Amino acid sequence: EACHASNSPPRVIVSEKTPRLRELLKVISPIEVDYRVLTGNVNASQQRQMNVLFRDTSDFQLGICLPKSCTLQETHNLVQKFYSTGNASNFFDISVTFNRVKDFNGSAGDLWENTSYRAAVWIFLALAFITFLSSQNKEFFTEPESQVEKKLKASMQMSAFHRFISCFHFPTNFTITMSTDVHPQGLNSVAGLKTSSCLWIIGMHVMYFNIITTKIPLASAKFENLGYFLLFRSVLAVDIFFMISGLLMAYNFLRHGTLHQQIQANSFANNAKLYLRFMVHRYLRLAPVILISSILSRMVFLYLDSENALPMGFCPGIECEYWYRNMLFVQNFYPIQDMCNRWSWHVACDMQLYGIFIAILFIQTKYPRCGRILLAFVTTGGLLLTFLLCIHHKYQLSVLGVFEAIDTVYTPLWYRIFPYGVGIFVAMIIVVAQETKLPAFGSRSVRLYVGSSLIFLISQVISDAASRSVIYVAFLWSFGRFLLVVFMGSYLCLAHWGYILPFGRWASTKFCTRINKLSYTMYMFHSVLARFAYGGRLPPSELSYPMTIISYLGILTATYIFSIFCTTLIEVPFQKLSEEFIMKPIRNKRKSNDKNEVQS
Helix, strand or coil, rough: CCCHHHCCCCCCCCCCHHHHHHHHCCCCCCCEEEEEEEEEEEEEEECCCCCCCCCCCCCEEEEEEEEECCHHHHHHHHHHHHHHHCCEEEEEEEEEEEEEEEEEECCCCHHHHHHHHHHHHHHHHHHHHHHHHEEEEEEHHHCHHHHHHHHHHHHHCCHHHHHCCCCCCCHHHHHHHHCCCCCCCCCCCCHHHHHHHHHHHHHHHHHHHHHHHHHCCCHHHHHCHHHHHHHCCCHHHHCCCCCCCCHHHHHHHCCCHHHHHHHHHCCHHHHHHHHHHHHHHHHHHHHHHHHHHHHHHHHHHHHHHCCCCCCHHHHHHHHHHHHHHHHHHHHHHHHHHCCCHHHHHHHHHHHHHHHHHHHHHHHHHHHHHHHHHHHHHHHHHHHHHHHHHHHHCCCCCCCCCCCCCHHCCCCHHHHHHHHHHHHHHHHHHHHHHHCCCCCCCCHHHHHHHHHHHHHHHHHHHCCCCCCCHHHHHHHHHHHHHHHHHHHHHHHHHHCCCCCCCHHHHHHHCCCHHHHHHHHHHHHHHHHHHHHHHHHHHEEECCHHHHHHHHHHHHHHHHHHHHHHHHHHHHHHHHHCCCHHHHHHHHHHHHHHHHHHHHCC
């Protein structure tokens, strides 16, 4: 403030009897000055690196007031040269490396010149305009449900433009988002497990971002406390997400007998076209939310960077420099420090696994024996590959070990193959049971199975394998995770068949049903909101359990409200677009084939 004030006359009130003094005070410096902040790192020859989760990088900020005509690059070169000639200290061998120069001439309004802000404005204006056009079709959306169904069946009378516009009708999409109706043929038990996993992962991220912002010394020791340690073990809940994703994909695929007949009758070229339709449908399901979250992430980063003197390097993951990798769903093949929206590696793996396993289901439908062998080979191969690679990388299952090996044994595709494959097998079991009859189990046997498996899983969750051998840790990170998803899949089967009534009632609640619908947008946006909450200011230096709980509830509430809006405006419309223009022609073709067969 003092530097900027020197560019204008001082605000000093003097007596009118001293006109010369008043005129003198109006004179300002002939050189306009500006305030710059240089950020760097202090390195000493005797400095010892400590093996902690978040190392102290010895950030160094230097604020100087100098002529405004000096460019940022000239400022950096001059200051770096000054400190490189031994001016840092006369007693110790210390060097300072500056990596950033920043001025404070701009304001938040200048950020609108950035491409991310302009893209966000144009996208939201386009969505608002399309939503407005859809609201003009009042005669279509205000008729009784029976009339709407008739018009949907006679969709050929509607132009493609009106069919496109109708997908963005906001009141209808909002009703779909907020609906808690339970589908009679759906896997309602999935909602309870997905809700629990989603809330667990959000809690872990809130704690993680809070610790990064506070930069607590020896944060790894803080992580090892039982409460934070249990939150940290939400890395296991990611496997549950993959298992559920494979389960839902296979369940929806296996229930359509006409689709199987079509695949069996098709040639290889026609099946390849049908496969591409499924992939485009999946892309339209995931890509719009990915794009919006990337834009918002970049906007949050630019805003926080403009408001803070501290560099945003301590708040990584929201820069989104390589956003195009997210749109291609290949970000998990790159180091995590280069990822845009670091938590989106899960979505990239899910898209890749969807493409792999739906191709296997196509093969299984056409050639049953070959498909089953291939499915078992890929699932068990992913399990064994995980075990061998953990030994190769000498993986240690601890807080510090996970973060240090995140690019080698956590985010890559091959470590998530077998949870997805287990979900496929669980879907097959449920479909076969529906086509035949429900398996008969004694209630006492079910309680004994659930109780013994839960004791095993809880002991694995709270156990610390950091001091164990590499082979044991590799076994735990491969076969232990395999048992986890097998048990969770069996719980879903038992709950679906009516054996675990408390879990079934929990899964059928309105809360779980709604969180299940919002889980994708909540997963993608909660990290952006957490960074926005913690990145713009420094919370207290000591992290406590009450602070973590309050932070978690606040971020969860904000994410829930934000996800309702995003699901209504973005996710549901593009799902309906894909159903209308990608998947509906396939269903119409099936119906026409069935009708021709009946007539013949």
